[in-house]
Amino acid sequence: MDVPxxxxxxxxxxxxxxxxxxxxxxxxxxxxxxxxxxxxxxxGVDALWLSPFYPSPMADFGYDIADFCNVxxxxxxxxxxxxxxxxxxxxxxKLLADLVPNHTSDQHPWFRAARSSRDNAKRDxxxxxxxxxxxxxxxxxxxxxxGPAWTxxxxxxxxxxxxxxxxxxxxxxxxxxxxxxxxxxxRWWLDRGVDxxxxxxxxxxxxxPGLPDDPPEAVGTPHAALNDTPRNHEIIRGLxxxxxxxxxxxxxxxxxxxxxxxxxxxxxxxxxxxHLAFNFPPLYTxxxxxxxxxxxxxxxxxxxxxxxxxxxxxxxxxxMRHRTRYGGSEDRARAALFLLLGLRGSPVLYHGEEIGLExxxxxxxxxxxxxxxxxxxxxxxxxxxxxxxxxxxxPWLPWPxxxxxxxxxxxTDDPGSILHLYRRLLAARKASPALQLGDFAWVxxxxxxxxxxVWERVRDGERRVVAVNMGAxxxxxxxxxxxxxxxxxxxxxxxxxxxxxGDHAVLLEA
Ligand code: GLC
Numbered sequence: 001m002d003v004p005x006x007x008x009x010x011x012x013x014x015x016x017x018x019x020x021x022x023x024x025x026x027x028x029x030x031x032x033x034x035x036x037x038x039x040x041x042x043x044g045v046d047a048l049w050l051s052p053f054y055p056s057p058m059a060d061f062g063y064d065i066a067d068f069c070n071v072x073x074x075x076x077x078x079x080x081x082x083x084x085x086x087x088x089x090x091x092x093x094k095l096l097a098d099l100v101p102n103h104t105s106d107q108h109p110w111f112r113a114a115r116s117s118r119d120n121a122k123r124d125x126x127x128x129x130x131x132x133x134x135x136x137x138x139x140x141x142x143x144x145x146x147g148p149a150w151t152x153x154x155x156x157x158x159x160x161x162x163x164x165x166x167x168x169x170x171x172x173x174x175x176x177x178x179x180x181x182x183x184x185x186x187r188w189w190l191d192r193g194v195d196x197x198x199x200x201x202x203x204x205x206x207x208x209p210g211l212p213d214d215p216p217e218a219v220g221t222p223h224a225a226l227n228d229t230p231r232n233h234e235i236i237r238g239l240x241x242x243x244x245x246x247x248x249x250x251x252x253x254x255x256x257x258x259x260x261x262x263x264x265x266x267x268x269x270x271x272x273x274x275h276l277a278f279n280f281p282p283l284y285t286x287x288x289x290x291x292x293x294x295x296x297x298x299x300x301x302x303x304x305x306x307x308x309x310x311x312x313x314x315x316x317x318x319x320m321r322h323r324t325r326y327g328g329s330e331d332r333a334r335a336a337l338f339l340l341l342g343l344r345g346s347p348v349l350y351h352g353e354e355i356g357l358e359x360x361x362x363x364x365x366x367x368x369x370x371x372x373x374x375x376x377x378x379x380x381x382x383x384x385x386x387x388x389x390x391x392x393x394x395p396w397l398p399w400p401x402x403x404x405x406x407x408x409x410x411x412t413d414d415p416g417s418i419l420h421l422y423r424r425l426l427a428a429r430k431a432s433p434a435l436q437l438g439d440f441a442w443v444x445x446x447x448x449x450x451x452x453x454v455w456e457r458v459r460d461g462e463r464r465v466v467a468v469n470m471g472a473x474x475x476x477x478x479x480x481x482x483x484x485x486x487x488x489x490x491x492x493x494x495x496x497x498x499x500x501x502g503d504h505a506v507l508l509e510a
Contacts (some may be wrong), residue, residue, distance in 0.1 A: 003437060004249040004251075004275070005046070005047075005094065005195075005249055006047070006094075006196070006249065006251045006253075006275060006276060006346060007309050007346065007436075007437065008046075008346075008436040008437055009046035009047045009094065009346060010044070010045050010046050010047070010341065010346070010347050010349065010426060010429065011045070011046070011047045011048070011049055011096070011253075011346060011347065011348040011349065012040065012043075012045035012047070012048050012049070012348075012349045012350075012351065013048075013049045013051065013198075013316055013317070013348060013349065013350045013351060014033055014048055014049070014050050014051065014351050015051045015317045015350075015351065015377055016028050016029065016030065016032075016033065016050055016051060016052075016053045016062075016075055017061060017062070017377070017396060018351070018352075018377050018378065018379045018380060018396075018397070019032055019033055019036070019351055019379075019380055020032030020033065020035060020036050020380065020382060020389070020390070021390050021391060021392070021395075022034070022035050023391075024390070024391030024392055025074075025391075025392065026390075026392050026394060026395045026396045027074055027395070027396045028075075028379065029074065029075045029076050029080070030053060030071065030075050030076040030080040030081055030083075030084050031076055031080055031084075033048075033050070033084055034080070034083060034084045034087050036382075037084075037087045037088065037091055037093070038091075039408065040091075040093065041091040041092075041093065042423070043354060043419075043422060043423055043426065044423055044426035044427055044430060045093070045349065045426065046092075046093060046094060047093060047094035047095070047096060047195065048088060048093060048094070048095050048096065049096040049098065049198045049253070049348070050095070050096070050097060050098060051063075051098050051317055052065060052098045052100060053071055053072060053075040053076075053081070054066070054067060054068060054069075054070060054071065054072060055067040055070050055071070055072045055073075056072055056105060057105055057106075057107050057167065059105070059165050059167035059168070059370075060144075060164060060165055060167070060168060060370075060371075061368075061369065061377075063100055063164070063168070063200060064103075064104070064105035064106070064107075064164075064165065064167050064168045065100055065104055065105055065108065066104070066105040066107045066108045066109075067108070067109075068100075068104075068185040068188075069185060069188045069189075081192075082192065085192065085193050085194065089193070094195035094196075094251075095194055095195055096194065096195060096196050096197055096198050096251065096253065097189045097194045097197055097198075098197065098198050098199075098200060099182075099185070099186065099189075099197040099198070099199045099200065100199075100200040100201075101171065101173075101182050101199065101200070101202070101205055101239075102163065102170060102171065102200060102201045102202075102204040102205050103162065103163070103164060103168040103169055103170045103171060103201075104168070104169060104171060105167060105168065106166070106167045106168070106169055107167075110122050110125050110126075110181075111125075111126060111169050114126045114169075115153060115155070115156065115160075117156060118156050118158070124172060124175050125171060125172055125175055125177065125178050125181075126160055126161070126169050126170065126171060126172055127160060127161035127169075127170050127171075127172050127207070127211075128153075128158045128159065128160050128161075129150070129158060129159045129160075129161070129211075130158055130159075131158075131159055133152045133154075136148040136149075136150040136159060137150055137159050137161075137211065138150075138211050138212065138213050138214075139213045139214055139219065140161075140163070140211070140213075140214060140223035141214075141219070141220070141221070141222050141223055142162055142163060142164060142165065142166075142222060142223075142224075143163060143164050143165075143222035143224045143225070143371065144164060144165055144222075144370045144371040145165065145166070145370065149161055149162055149163055149222075149223050150162070151166040161207075161211075163201070163204050163222065163223055163224040163227070164224065165370060170204070170207075171205075173205045173206055173207075173231070173235055174207075179235070179238060182239075183238065183239070183242050186239065186242045186243070187242060190242070190243070190246050190250060194250075195248065195250060195251060196243065196250045196251030196252060196253065196275075197243075197251070197252055197253070198253045198254075198255065199239070199252060199253065199254045199255060199274075200255055201224060201255055201257060202232070202236060202254035202255060202256060202267070202274070203227055203228055203232055203254075203255075203256045203257065203258055203267065204224055204227050205231075205232060205235050206227075206229045206230070206231025206232040206233075206234070206235050207227065207229065207231070208227075208229045208231070214226055224257065225257055225258070225259070226258075228258055228263055232267075233266070233267075233269055233273060236252075236254070236267065236269065236273040236274060237269065237272050237273055239252060240252060240269075240272055240273055240274075251275050251276065252273075252274050252275050252276070253274070253275065253276040253277070253278070253311070253348075254267055254274040254276070254277045254278070255277075255278050256274075256277045256278060256279075257278075257280060259280055259281055259284065260281070261279050261281055261295075261298045261299060261302050261303065262298075262302050264277050264278075264279045264280075264302075264303070265277075265302040265303050265306060265308065268303070268306070268308040271307075271308075275309075276309060276310075276311050276346055277310075277311065278311055278313055278348070279299060279303070279310055279311060279312075279313075280313075281295055281298070282295040282296075282299070282312065282313075282314075283313055283314055283315075283316075283319060283322075286325075286326075287326045287327070287332055287336075287470050288451070288470060289449075289450050289451035289452060289453055289470040289471065290450050290451075292339070292453060292470065293442075293450075293453060296343060296453075296455075299343075299345070300344070300440060303345075304344060304345075304440070309345060309346060310344070310345035310346075311345050311346050311347070311348055312339065312340050312343055312345050312346070312347045312348070313340075313347070313348040313350075314336055314339075314340060314350075314353070315349075315350035315353050315376065316348075316350050316376070317350070317373065317376060317377055318371070318373055318376075319373070319376060320359050320375060320376055321350070321352070321353065321357060321358055321359050321375075321376050322336055322353070323336075323353070323356055323357065323358050324358045324359040324375070328358060329503060330356050330418060331487065331488070331502075331503040331504060332503045333353070333356050333418065334356075334418055334421055334487040334488070334504075334505070335468050335469070335470075335487045335503055335504055335505035337421065337422060337425055337487070337505075338425070338466050338468050338487065338505035338506075338507060339453075339468060341425050341426065341429050341435070342429075342435065342455070342457070342464075342466035342468075342507065343440070343455075344438070344439070344440040344457065349422075350376075351380055352378075352380050352400070353422075354418065354419050354422040355380075355381075355406055355407065355408060355411050355417070355418060355419050356406065356418040357378070357380075357400045357401075357406065358400060358401050358402075359375030359376050359378070359400070360374070360375050360378030360397060360398045360399065360400045360401065361375070361398070361401070362374045362375055362397065362398060363398070366397065366398055368396070368397070374397050377397055378397045378398060378399060378400040379395040379396070379397060379399060379400075380408070381399055381400065381403035381406065381407035381408070382407060382408045382409060383407055383408070383409040383410075384403075384404050384405065384407050384409060384410055388403055388407060389407075389408075389409070415489075416489055420489075421485070421487065421489065424485050424489075424492075425485045425507065428484050428485050428507060432457075432462065432464055433459045433460060433462060434457045434458055434459040434460075434462040434463060434464045435457050435464050435507075437459055438457035438458045438459035438462070438463075438464070439457065439458050439459065440455060440456075440457060441455060441456050441458075442454065442455050443455060443456045443465065445477050445478040445479055446478060447476075447478070448475065448477060449471060449475055451469065451470045451471030452467060452468070452469045452470070452471065452475055452477065452500065453466075453467070453468045453470065454466070454467045454468075454477070454479070456510075463509075463510055464484070464507060464508065464509060464510070465479060465481055465507075465508040465510045466505065466506070466507050466508075467479060467500055467505060467506050467508070468505040469500045469501065469502055469503065469504050469505065470503070471502050471503075472502040472503065473502050474499050474500065474501045474502060475499070475500055476498055476499055477496075477498065477499070477500055478498070479496055479498075479508060479510065480495070480496060480508075480510060481495070481496050481508030481509055481510025482494065482495060482496070482508060482509045482510070483495070483496050483506055483507070483508060484507045484508065484509050485506070485507045486504070486505075486506045486507075487504045487505040487506065488501070488504060496508055
């Protein structure tokens with residue numbers, strides 16, 4: 001198939017602290033990922049995205065980076081990384097690193113130098129403003145703190161900008177030295193062999209000249225969810241040139257946290273910016289047929305129809321897991337996979353959704369994330385033993401619910417588990433050019449209620465039909481074809497029986 005690898009790939013996000021420990025530690029590490037590569041190959045994912053594993057004081061659990069070109073000892077060493085990358089490639093799995101260009105840690109040598117004096121050569125690598133210590137330079141709000149996006153630096157008598165925590169000062173992308181340095185970071189990892197980057201808060205990097213106030217109606221929304229400037233596009237074109245100077249279709253998958261698909265679409269540029277962008281409005285859409293239909297239509301109209309390739313994601317390390325969001329029903333979590341893998345675009349799965357994990361309940365004394373995101377970051381239970389395969393019984397966050405029975409080992413042994421459903425649907429997708437790359441069209445049978453989504457994917461004469469019933473009641477559907485995969489496993493290999501239960505889904509060869 002003459003398309004870049006990332007167009008047919010299924011991505012799988014690993015949050016390294018929470019995936020697996022090879023060293024009997026309360027936090028996961030790169031060796032832990034390496035040890036489970038056979039499992040990921042068995043599951044059938046094509047590419048891993050690793051959240052940051054770089055040296056970090058961990059104010060934002062790794063998204064505050066103190067050295068872009070190394071591995072935090074908590075996660076291992078550069079040799080561990082090289083081994084992991086080689087292990088992925090040996091299994092034909094791609095690996096994306098997480099590039100965080102918007103900010104560094106306040107402990108990064110660049111910021112320590114910048115902060116040391118107004119005359120330091122690195123001062124202008126960050127965004128400083130004069131003022132008086134009681135009045136921040138503008139009304140921008142930081143994410144996670146509810147306070148201003150500015151911190152007064154007593155020693156040098158100026159404010160510095162941070163769209164996130166005060167420990168995450170924003171880089172000044174107007175300074176060509178910053179642009180060069182970040183291109184250098186990209187090259188450093190690309191030279192090591194990574195297949196591309198997930199890029200953090202890419203829409204945050206280019207600030208509007210003069211840093212104008214956010215409009216009054218936006219007050220209460222962090223500026224990180226609003227920043228959308230022409231300058232971003234120039235910066236991204238620069239990153240794209242670096243990626244494109246390497247062979248092998250190195251990928252830029254950007255986090256564009258602007259909750260409007262029309263805005264997200266602009267970040268594909270003219271085919272010269274991001275290859276792929278996260279589109280979060282569907283993630284925030286409830287389990288509701290008409291609302292989902294609208295989201296799919298927007299994605300088709302605004303991204304596909306312009307010749308770009310969209311992405312589908314329901315869970316990640318920043319949001320409540322979708323099973324929990326959809327009310328906790330495993331049936332819904334199973335049916336949701338048919339959206340992720342059946343719609344046109346590249347799916348991004350989040351570790352643990354394949355065993356139907358719900359968010360952990362975090363008692364107040366165990367809360368560690370200033371952004372309230374601990375629940376979705378609970379460690380993956382690998383076995384039913386008290387240490388769940390980690391070698392410690394008390395990891396950095398509490399175990400997710402039902403870990404004694406809802407774990408990888410138990411579900412591997414149970415062909416009826418959601419884990420096996422993930423594996424079957426991933427295999428069905430890999431075997432079907434129509435599902436991977438085919439055209440999309442709605443094909444609701446006459447009389448199908450609004451809560452039922454039915455679409456086809458077609459390529460080179462091959463046709464697949466997917467039906468998802470988001471309603472609670474069973475519906476009769478006038479569809480014919482062979483059941484390839486059913487969300488409850490029923491009737492696979494036989495003809496579709498004509499009824500789809502509530503919160504169920506089916507993939508047909510038709
Ligand atoms: C992105 C990351 C999030 C992090 C933030 C600041 O949104 O996904 O985890 O806190 O950027 O780096």
